[in-house]
Amino acid sequence: MTASTPRSRHSxxxxxxxxxxxxxxxxxxxTINDIARLTGVSKKTVxxxxxxxxxxxxxxxxxVLALMKQLGYVPDPQARGLxxxxxxxxxxxxxxxxxxxxxxxxYGALDALRDSGYELVVHPCDSSKDDYIDGVRRFAQxxxxxxxxxxxRVSEDEQLATALREIGVRYVRIASIPLDEAASxxxxxxxxxxxxxxxxxESLGHRNIGLITGxxxxxxxxxxxxGFLSGLDARGIELSPDYIYEGGYTFDSGVAGxxxxxxxxxxxxxxxxCNDEMAAGVYKAAMRRGLSIPGDLSxxxxxxxxxxxxxxxxxxxxxxxxxxxxxxxxxxxxxxDPSPTGAVASPRTVTPRLVVRDSSQRPKx
Amino acid sequence: MTASTPRSRHSxxxxxxxxxxxxxxxxxxxTINDIARLTGVSKKTVxxxxxxxxxxxxxxxxxVLALMKQLGYVPDPQARGLxxxxxxxxxxxxxxxxxxxxxxxxYGALDALRDSGYELVVHPCDSSKDDYIDGVRRFAQxxxxxxxxxxxRVSEDEQLATALREIGVRYVRIASIPLDEAASxxxxxxxxxxxxxxxxxESLGHRNIGLITGxxxxxxxxxxxxGFLSGLDARGIELSPDYIYEGGYTFDSGVAGxxxxxxxxxxxxxxxxCNDEMAAGVYKAAMRRGLSIPGDLSxxxxxxxxxxxxxxxxxxxxxxxxxxxxxxxxxxxxxxDPSPTGAVASPRTVTPRLVVRDSSQRPKx
DNA sequence: CTGAAAGCGCTTACAG
DNA sequence: CTGAAAGCGCTTACAG
Numbered sequence: 001m002t003a004s005t006p007r008s009r010h011s012x013x014x015x016x017x018x019x020x021x022x023x024x025x026x027x028x029x030x031t032i033n034d035i036a037r038l039t040g041v042s043k044k045t046v047x048x049x050x051x052x053x054x055x056x057x058x059x060x061x062x063x064v065l066a067l068m069k070q071l072g073y074v075p076d077p078q079a080r081g082l083x084x085x086x087x088x089x090x091x092x093x094x095x096x097x098x099x100x101x102x103x104x105x106x107y108g109a110l111d112a113l114r115d116s117g118y119e120l121v122v123h124p125c126d127s128s129k130d131d132y133i134d135g136v137r138r139f140a141q142x143x144x145x146x147x148x149x150x151x152x153r154v155s156e157d158e159q160l161a162t163a164l165r166e167i168g169v170r171y172v173r174i175a176s177i178p179l180d181e182a183a184s185x186x187x188x189x190x191x192x193x194x195x196x197x198x199x200x201x202e203s204l205g206h207r208n209i210g211l212i213t214g215x216x217x218x219x220x221x222x223x224x225x226x227g228f229l230s231g232l233d234a235r236g237i238e239l240s241p242d243y244i245y246e247g248g249y250t251f252d253s254g255v256a257g258x259x260x261x262x263x264x265x266x267x268x269x270x271x272x273x274c275n276d277e278m279a280a281g282v283y284k285a286a287m288r289r290g291l292s293i294p295g296d297l298s299x300x301x302x303x304x305x306x307x308x309x310x311x312x313x314x315x316x317x318x319x320x321x322x323x324x325x326x327x328x329x330x331x332x333x334x335x336x337d338p339s340p341t342g343a344v345a346s347p348r349t350v351t352p353r354l355v356v357r358d359s360s361q362r363p364k365x
Numbered sequence: 366m367t368a369s370t371p372r373s374r375h376s377x378x379x380x381x382x383x384x385x386x387x388x389x390x391x392x393x394x395x396t397i398n399d400i401a402r403l404t405g406v407s408k409k410t411v412x413x414x415x416x417x418x419x420x421x422x423x424x425x426x427x428x429v430l431a432l433m434k435q436l437g438y439v440p441d442p443q444a445r446g447l448x449x450x451x452x453x454x455x456x457x458x459x460x461x462x463x464x465x466x467x468x469x470x471x472y473g474a475l476d477a478l479r480d481s482g483y484e485l486v487v488h489p490c491d492s493s494k495d496d497y498i499d500g501v502r503r504f505a506q507x508x509x510x511x512x513x514x515x516x517x518r519v520s521e522d523e524q525l526a527t528a529l530r531e532i533g534v535r536y537v538r539i540a541s542i543p544l545d546e547a548a549s550x551x552x553x554x555x556x557x558x559x560x561x562x563x564x565x566x567e568s569l570g571h572r573n574i575g576l577i578t579g580x581x582x583x584x585x586x587x588x589x590x591x592g593f594l595s596g597l598d599a600r601g602i603e604l605s606p607d608y609i610y611e612g613g614y615t616f617d618s619g620v621a622g623x624x625x626x627x628x629x630x631x632x633x634x635x636x637x638x639c640n641d642e643m644a645a646g647v648y649k650a651a652m653r654r655g656l657s658i659p660g661d662l663s664x665x666x667x668x669x670x671x672x673x674x675x676x677x678x679x680x681x682x683x684x685x686x687x688x689x690x691x692x693x694x695x696x697x698x699x700x701x702d703p704s705p706t707g708a709v710a711s712p713r714t715v716t717p718r719l720v721v722r723d724s725s726q727r728p729k730x
Numbered sequence: 731c732t733g734a735a736a737g738c739g740c741t742t743a744c745a746g
Numbered sequence: 747c748t749g750a751a752a753g754c755g756c757t758t759a760c761a762g
Contacts, residue, residue, distance in 0.1 A: 031739055042749045047741060055747055074507055078452060079739030081443045082754045089486075099671075103464040106487055119486045119508060121454075122471060142439055143484060251675045277675075284677040306464075307672075310616045310642075312649040396755055407733045412757065420731055444755030447738050 030071040039067050050075050077117060081144065088118045090333055091148035093136055095127040098249075098277060100305040101322055105151055108326020116334055118146065127154050133163050140169045147171060147333035149326070155179075156219045172329040176223040178347050185347035186328050190220050193318045193352040194227025194274075195234075197300050200316075200354055201270050202235045205362045206298065209239060210261035210268035212278050214249045221246075224274045224302060243268060247278050254281020262289060262297075269363035270298035276305045279315055279359075298360040302352075313358035320352045395438040404432050415440050442482060446509065453483045455698055456513035458501055460492040463614075463642060465670040466687055470516055473691020481699055483511065492519050498528050505534045512536060512698035514691070520544075521584045537694040541588040543712050550712035551693050555585050558683045558717040559592025559639075560599075562665050565681075565719055566635050567600045570727045571663065574604060575626035575633035577643050579614045586611075589639045589667060608633060612643050619646020627654060627662075634728035635663035641670045644680055644724075663725040667717075678723035685717045 032050075036043045041060060048056045049064045056064075067073070081087040092109060094102060102124075109120050123139050125132045140148055147170035154160055155173040161180060164171050173180055176190040201209060211228060214221035225244070232239055245260050247253035254273055258281060261268055273279040279301030283293060291297050293313055301308055301317035308315040328348055397415075401408045406425060413421045414429045421429075432438070446452040457474060459467060467489075474485055488504050490497045505513055512535035519525055520538040526545060529536050538545055541555035566574060576593060579586035590609070597604055610625050612618035619638055623646060626633055638644040644666030648658060656662050658678055666673055666682035673680040693713055 033739080043740080044742095044749055045747090048748085051741085057747060060747080074503075076447075076509075076739050077507065078443050078446045078509065079754090080741075082441075082447055082739080082756085083741035085741095085754070087443060089484075099464040099468040102468055107489065110487070110489065117507075119454075119488075119504075121484045121486055122475070123484075124472065124475065138439075139484075142442065142482075144441075144443065251671070280675055284675070287677050306616070310645055310649070312652050398755080408756080409733055409758095410731090413732085416757085422731060425731085441755050444738090445757075447740085447755080448757035450738070450757095 030073040032075065034071065035064060035067055035073055039064050074117075086144045086146055089121045089143055089145050090118055090330060091121050091123050091140060091143070091145045092151075093123045093125060093139075093148050093154055094151045095125055095132075095154045097151065098275075098303075098305065100307070101151075101303070104322040105149075105326040108323035108328075109149060109330040111323070111327045112330035112334065118334065120330075121145070123148075125154065127157065133157075133160050136160060137163050137167060140164060141167055145169055149329045149333065150174065151325075152176070152220055153218055170333060172332050174325050174329055176220045182345060182347040183332070186325055186332070187347050187349040188320065188325065189349055189351040190223035191227035191230075193302070193320075193354070194224040194229075194272075195231030196354045197272050197302075197318060198228045198231025198237075199235065200356070201272065201298065201300065201360070202232060202237060204270075204298065204360065206270040207237060208266050208268045208270075208363075209237070209243065210257075210264070210271040211239060211244045212247045212254060212257035212261070212271060212273040212282070213244065214247060214274045216246060218249070221274060228272055247274070249275050249277060251277045251281045251284075254278030255285050256281070258282040258285035262286065262291065268297070269365070270300070270360070272300045272302075274302050276301040276303045276308045276315060276317055279317065280307055280311055283311055294359050294361040295364070298363070300354075300360055304355055308355075309357070311359070316357045316360040317355055318352045319355045321350055325350060395436040397440065399436065400429060400432055400438055404429050415445075439482075451509045451511055454486045454508055454510050455483055455695060456486050456488050456505060456508070456510045457516075458488045458490060458504075458513050458519055459516045460490055460497075460519045462516065463640075463668075463670065465672070466516075466668070469687040470514075470691040473688035473693075474514060474695040476688070476692045477695035477699065483699065485695075486510070488513075490519065492522065498522075498525050501525060502528050502532060505529060506532055510534055514694045514698065515539065517541070517585055518583055535698060537697050539690050539694055541585045544584075547712040548697070551690055551697070552712050552714040553685065553690065554714055554716040555588035556592035556595075558667070558685075558719070559589040559594075559637075560596030561719045562637050562667075562683060563593045563596025563602075564600065565721070566637065566663065566665065566725070567597060567602060569635075569663065569725065571635040572602060573631050573633045573635075573728075574602070574608065575622075575629070575636040576604060576609045577612045577619060577622035577626070577636060577638040577647070578609065579612060579639045581611060583614070586639060593637055612639070614640050614642060616642045616646045616649075619643030620650050621646070623647040623650030627651065627656065633662070635665070635725070637665045637667075639667050641666040641668045641672050641680060641682055644682065645672055645676055648676055659724050659726040660729065663728070665719075665725055669720055673720075674722070676724070681722045681725040682720055683717045684720045686715055690715060 032043050032046050035046045046064055049061050077088045113120055125135055150171055150173045152175060155175045172184055172186060174186045176188050178185050178187050213225040229239055245257035247257045261271060271282050273282055279299050282299050286293055286297050293299055301315045304317045304319035308317045397408050397411050400411045411429055414426050442453045478485055490500055515536055515538045517540060520540045537549055537551060539551045541553050543550050543552050576590060578590040594604055610622035612622045626636060636647050638647055644664055647664050651658055651662050658664055666680045669682045669684035673682045
């Protein structure tokens, strides 16, 4: 039945009698040879059309394009890949962020790849094992990837970037500071966002504040936490190191961090957790102690994952446009212009914004 | 500096004089021709070794294998794919389950693909759009996928399965009942698990129970909910339709369902939610009403996602081994034996188990 | 057990 | 603007 649609389309008025008599058989099975033969040009010309070469007469192009459409022809990515010496696959390399983060990133990348002929291949890895770079290298090399998207924490690994550069694989790194040339970076201004959280809590009147950071080896920790601290500092609030807890971006570490902070005297009236998972842990610890949120304790998270609006009360947090980041990264990889034009001196950046919900208010006292 | 590592590796002790003089150049760039030439056999023989053909003299095989290892040769998947007329890619097709579910499924599938030379390509889709089957078909066809893994709800779509069968693409469907021949199915005994939840709550002494199901169009809804109801029934408890709420497997629908059920009189002393997200919604509704869990209300979920242990109190739930399911499905796709041997009459099955945590106890009265 | 020829569906030089 | 030849790195028949 799919045959009828194209058929009706080319029931044109006695024109182009040279085309397909009854060659219109199995859709999706046509090759470049069929297109060339039926259209009366050479393979090479068809190839030029496929690759958008300007060196094709408009009329020729139209004719070829028309037949391709009619036959539902799509060039075989494998054959093209073999000839091109690279594939039409984009790799997504990551090391154990939260499920929501991964999935959003994937959706974002796929948004950009839709109808491009490129597909997304996922490659989780364990950056704590020292042969993980080999693993990524083999992955990229064997699959002859068109490019890879690197997200924190692997995006922060200079050695990985170097290894990829050496084998000539394009990459885009998503990170909270510019670590590479502009053409290979998407930067999230985590520092500025952290500072915004600080301003917000200060403006509510909080003076006694606790901070739960991520692991020290994450760049985002330095940016989010550092931005928060310098934001407070700019408003004349100095946060004692006692009130800073190094978490692990996990729920459990959020619980532990809150247990620690809430046992302090004076007890903080607000806690900024550097991701939502840890903020959820803070909720648990607060509840266990019979503290109400936001009555006794204001909580601010980071990420704005679905979790944030599912907590009760709904979590005030920093919205990180993860999906957009994935979109941008994939798009950069697809753009035909890999040459680092001096024109694009500054890397693409995104600034997360504060979303105020119900977990924060003025302190009681 | 990475150059030094491989260099030291092949500074061999004057051995293997017949092999590569100084042909050992760029690792990963050797081709079947190099192997054939340096080893003194034909391409075809090397090809036989690659494909584990028994028609190779053991000594020849050893010789070839040794050189391949020495040169770090790996056959080009693209070239093999072109000749084989299929790729070494496995597709994962899904329609918007929770992030945790997707990610676990991906990890499971990747567990099975590790070092197999196959890669995982993700393909989310929207089964509510009527052209989604076309999308999946094009995806599978253009990429010449080796096979696809279908997870609920798309796994339950007979039309999708038919479309895939028509274009000759292998698939494995993960679903809660056997919908296809054994070789294409992984079955989760959701019914039995639902029934286990019922037995548990009954044994605690609950008589007044609420049920929040998934959307009717999901097969899992019928199995989980139906299993629960028949489990209660077997123990002499009849659940009035008033106490059944059709949710949407989302957090918000869990809230709505609980609002509905908790307004009933008599108020249920226990609620079974057909996934953890909805159970989390029940928590929110209960808290808003000032009801304590499990004091005033016992809650049982389904999935055992990380969320379950992050809620407070920790959620009693049914553990669904999602990662294992992904593993099994991918493994089935890789197994060389696509022929449905009558021997394997029954499909692979997995039975989720109850995990008792802190959200359930005997009713107060 | 082994190999020479042809082909998978495209593209790259090289000519015109 | 267009094309004939050779090649990308493998495999399938077909012989032996």
